[in-house]
Amino acid sequence: MAGYDPKEIERKWQRVWAEEKTWEVANPGKPGFDDSKPKSYVLEMLPYPSGEPHVGHLKCYSVGDAIAHFRRRNGFQVIHPMGYDSFGLPAENNAIKTGEPPRVATERSIASFQRQFREWGISIDWSRELATHTPEYYRWTQWIFLRLFEQGLAYRAEAPVQWCPKDATVLANEQVVDGRCERCGTEVVQRKLEQWFFRITDYAERLLADFELLENWPEHVITMQRNWIGRSEGAEVTFRCEEVGLDFPVFTTRPDTLFGATFFVLAPEHPELERLVAGTPAEAAVREYVDRAARESAEERGAEDREKTGVPLGRSVVNPVNGEEIPMFVADYVLMEYGTGAIMAVPAHDERDHEFARAFDLPVRRVIEGEDPDVARDEQGLPYPGDGPMVGSGRFDGKGNREAYAEIVAWLNEERRGEAAVNYRLRDWLVSRQRYWGAPIPVVYCDACGEEGAPAIVPVPDEQLPVELPEVEDYAPQGRSPLAAAEDWVATECPRCGGPARRETDTMDTFVDSSWYFIRYLDPRNAEAAWDASAAAHWLPVDQYIGGVEHAILHLMYARFFTKALADCGVLGVQEPFANLFAQGMITRDGAKMSKSRGNTVSPAEYVERYGADTARTYICFMGPPERDADWVDEGVEGVNRFLSRLWRLCEEVEAGEEGDDPLATPEGDVRTLLAKAHWAIDKATRDFQRGFQFNTVIAAVMELVNEAYRLKDGLYGEPGGTAAVRFAAATAASLVFPFAPHLGAEIWERLRGGRVWEEPWPQADSQLLSSETVTLVVQVNGKLRDRIEADAEAGKDELLALARRSEKVSRFLDGKEVVKEIVVPGKLVNLVVR
RNA sequence: GCCCGGGUGGCGAAAUUGGCAAAAGCGGCGCCCUUAAAAGGCGCUGCCCCACUGGGGGGCUUGCGGGUUCGAAUCCCGCCCCGGGCACCA
Numbered sequence A: 001m002a003g004y005d006p007k008e009i010e011r012k013w014q015r016v017w018a019e020e021k022t023w024e025v026a027n028p029g030k031p032g033f034d035d036s037k038p039k040s041y042v043l044e045m046l047p048y049p050s051g052e053p054h055v056g057h058l059k060c061y062s063v064g065d066a067i068a069h070f071r072r073r074n075g076f077q078v079i080h081p082m083g084y085d086s087f088g089l090p091a092e093n094n095a096i097k098t099g100e101p102p103r104v105a106t107e108r109s110i111a112s113f114q115r116q117f118r119e120w121g122i123s124i125d126w127s128r129e130l131a132t133h134t135p136e137y138y139r140w141t142q143w144i145f146l147r148l149f150e151q152g153l154a155y156r157a158e159a160p161v162q163w164c165p166k167d168a169t170v171l172a173n174e175q176v177v178d179g180r181c182e183r184c185g186t187e188v189v190q191r192k193l194e195q196w197f198f199r200i201t202d203y204a205e206r207l208l209a210d211f212e213l214l215e216n217w218p219e220h221v222i223t224m225q226r227n228w229i230g231r232s233e234g235a236e237v238t239f240r241c242e243e244v245g246l247d248f249p250v251f252t253t254r255p256d257t258l259f260g261a262t263f264f265v266l267a268p269e270h271p272e273l274e275r276l277v278a279g280t281p282a283e284a285a286v287r288e289y290v291d292r293a294a295r296e297s298a299e300e301r302g303a304e305d306r307e308k309t310g311v312p313l314g315r316s317v318v319n320p321v322n323g324e325e326i327p328m329f330v331a332d333y334v335l336m337e338y339g340t341g342a343i344m345a346v347p348a349h350d351e352r353d354h355e356f357a358r359a360f361d362l363p364v365r366r367v368i369e370g371e372d373p374d375v376a377r378d379e380q381g382l383p384y385p386g387d388g389p390m391v392g393s394g395r396f397d398g399k400g401n402r403e404a405y406a407e408i409v410a411w412l413n414e415e416r417r418g419e420a421a422v423n424y425r426l427r428d429w430l431v432s433r434q435r436y437w438g439a440p441i442p443v444v445y446c447d448a449c450g451e452e453g454a455p456a457i458v459p460v461p462d463e464q465l466p467v468e469l470p471e472v473e474d475y476a477p478q479g480r481s482p483l484a485a486a487e488d489w490v491a492t493e494c495p496r497c498g499g500p501a502r503r504e505t506d507t508m509d510t511f512v513d514s515s516w517y518f519i520r521y522l523d524p525r526n527a528e529a530a531w532d533a534s535a536a537a538h539w540l541p542v543d544q545y546i547g548g549v550e551h552a553i554l555h556l557m558y559a560r561f562f563t564k565a566l567a568d569c570g571v572l573g574v575q576e577p578f579a580n581l582f583a584q585g586m587i588t589r590d591g592a593k594m595s596k597s598r599g600n601t602v603s604p605a606e607y608v609e610r611y612g613a614d615t616a617r618t619y620i621c622f623m624g625p626p627e628r629d630a631d632w633v634d635e636g637v638e639g640v641n642r643f644l645s646r647l648w649r650l651c652e653e654v655e656a657g658e659e660g661d662d663p664l665a666t667p668e669g670d671v672r673t674l675l676a677k678a679h680w681a682i683d684k685a686t687r688d689f690q691r692g693f694q695f696n697t698v699i700a701a702v703m704e705l706v707n708e709a710y711r712l713k714d715g716l717y718g719e720p721g722g723t724a725a726v727r728f729a730a731a732t733a734a735s736l737v738f739p740f741a742p743h744l745g746a747e748i749w750e751r752l753r754g755g756r757v758w759e760e761p762w763p764q765a766d767s768q769l770l771s772s773e774t775v776t777l778v779v780q781v782n783g784k785l786r787d788r789i790e791a792d793a794e795a796g797k798d799e800l801l802a803l804a805r806r807s808e809k810v811s812r813f814l815d816g817k818e819v820v821k822e823i824v825v826p827g828k829l830v831n832l833v834v835r
Numbered sequence B: 001g002c003c004c005g006g007g008u009g010g011c012g013a014a015a016u017u018g019g020c021a022a023a024a025g026c027g028g029c030g031c032c033c034u035u036a037a038a039a040g041g042c043g044c045u046g047c048c049c050c051a052c053u054g055g056g057g058g059g060c061u062u063g064c065g066g067g068u069u070c071g072a073a074u075c076c077c078g079c080c081c082c083g084g085g086c087a088c089c090a
Helices: A006-020 A055-073 A089-098 A102-120 A135-150 A200-213 A219-229 A255-260 A273-277 A283-295 A298-302 A351-360 A401-415 A533-539 A554-568 A604-611 A613-622 A634-656 A669-690 A695-716 A722-737 A742-752 A797-806
Strands: A039-044 A077-079 A154-164 A169-171 A189-198 A231-241 A246-252 A263-266 A311-318 A325-330 A342-345 A418-424 A443-451 A454-459 A491-493 A500-503 A544-548 A581-584 A587-589 A774-781 A784-792 A819-825 A829-834
Touching (some): A006 A613, A039 A533, A055 A077, A055 A587, A055 A604, A135 A454, A169 A189, A200 A219, A200 A231, A219 A554, A219 A581, A231 A401, A246 A263, A246 A418, A263 A311, A263 A351, A273 A283, A273 A311, A283 A325, A401 A418, A454 A500, A604 A634, A613 A742, A634 A695, A634 A722, A634 A742, A722 A742, A774 A797
Parallel strands (some): A039 A077, A039 A544, A263 A325, A544 A581, A774 A829
Antiparallel strands (some): A154 A169, A231 A246, A263 A342, A443 A454, A443 A500, A774 A784
16 A cells, blocks of 8 residues: 655646646636635735745645635635735845845745745735736835825924935834834834834824734734824813023823923933024033933833933923923933923922922922821822822812813913823834835925925826836935935936926835735736726625734834825725734744754755645644744654654555445444434534634544544444444545645545545534534532543433432442532532532 | 633643533553554543452542532632732822
């Protein structure tokens, strides 16, 4: 007999799927569209094609494919596309190092991903394949940019931005981790530059509120986004500096502590600083302080345990609630990016203000009493951030601070000195990059159309898209985009006046490309529009999205923002792109994250070569719950390979043996036992599939079924209905394991049953065979297990009690004791409580 | 500091959601097949104690300490440890 030869089987079925285009689905209204089935959009995050696929990819697509197969066999028309997020820094950095154009390295990597996806047997609709670096794709990325521009959602502004000196580019806030460039680890510096932004902050409220619309997202991902958006409720209150006649609004979450404000602080970047101190004795000191702050990195400024520093301005503002004049300072613990860049300082009830007050010997005035009566009134126990009755707050004294909060805000409103306000930590999304390998931003600058020396920003008309990325020689950025060197390309004609104009030379952040790809899949060859409205209406939203948690904030929030913005532009009918999200865990080796430098990487290709794709995929799904991190162990791979081989040999054995007689109408004995096990496995697999994709226990159930078949088969051959039962067990195992090991599943099914397993509906458990006539009754005395007794499944309470008391093992513990309580759970357990 | 996860045999894990703790896998031990090995098949395998020719019996056990309950890995209260996110955000 030929042993299990995954190579041959896998090649065979991969050819079938490719030739028959098995996984392609048509759009509504197109030939081949099946309107009898409900749709299901199963999507894994598209890979960034750099080098070869790694095990993280194998996991993501194995999990997604199992879901896609399961849905198909449950009667859904599943759309399951694939593409490549093929613009971005790594290809460009490689180009700078080796001189190889980014396109060449990227397309080589794409070819490698394509080959391996086929070798893994992932059920992809290849007719919908796309790559974000192709003009056919980025043309529409540019088109979306123009729509956002029209809506005022894309704008150009000078702003302090995070600049990475190594990569010589600006970064999005999200790409700065602990003050360092996410990619290269270099400390970022602040620069003031003209940049393009998307107004994601306009959507902060909806991004929060619409968590409601999601069906099932991991709680921690929602929490991370919520933290990132960072909504705070409070009030904006205006403090006036009479000496220079300026109003300074501040944002505070604690308007109830307004009477405790004893000083006022501006951020070093505050635009009015200059006017406040120009020509005053404080000018020199303030300027020096501001310059020093500007030189410091965000990391240095944000360091923990940093001493509070600052400089008095020699000016004061008036507290609107009590008319008190309080001194002004500049200090770097106040951030320009948040709120208004200025704060009222309440040292008695805010830790940071308290530290500053101590450092500068400023008054600390308690306005809320603490809980501890001993320290309630004096300066001990300060700063006190909690609740309590108000003191030193005029007519609000004695009221609870929560109550006073509302009244103070109402009063500010009446007096027009402030109003309720909400602030967000979220900043607008900086999307321009001074880099080559990205989609060009489709605008030109025209001096003739401009005013007062400033050129006009003229959008490139839709019909002139795409603005193609020109070929260049030198990819290294020199503080301006490498595109600036392509002078023939930069010099263009103004679409508005026809005069000479210059192209924008920045490209878009790659997160822009990946913020809408899931829509393009629905109509990827459309040359007239980004997508056909009816296709989008039919398939969206994505029913199940699968990917790593590392995208919990960036990609997932940007895609949510895009969806809402496109809906507002009237070109999309959904508010949320991904109804269900599954965040897969990481695969480690030797307990550590894989890295080339550590030398603990796992190459999927190597394992696929040695054991076959079915083994590699099934192992990955068997390692543990897929949402959790899991450690790759070679012996575990072999264990799964042993299991698949065992199933294979079982198939060969039944195939070679007698056809056997027909299945019995009322199976008995071991025939029934094996059939019951098969139906138990069907039931278990189906439930675990639905319950959060617990593939590890699904596979364990199939293993149990195969083990049971091995235990019983030799006694069953020749029995009435015996061979048929073994055959049923093997075919059922193949059918259940198909979503993980599609080649083996398809092959065994074809041999034992004929036809295509993926066209078979998912098996249904026979409830007759799920229940048995007898059950194991657990007998406890005082909650401790004392005996197990076979009992009639239908037996009543009294019968079970009698049975339990009759047991010798039980009665031993009842001797000389009084039974004070009897608990009977029919079909399960008897517990006798004795004294 | 705040917010999420998580802690169960030698290892990664199960436990139908309050009812037999440890399924399936790995590792380990033993047996069968074999001239031999590999492959394969079968069995045992949480810890401790008593008994042992053979069969057996008892206690303990889900990070720690309490509680609720006839009964807790599961629910409640208080701690400890590990991982992740946010953090000078007013």
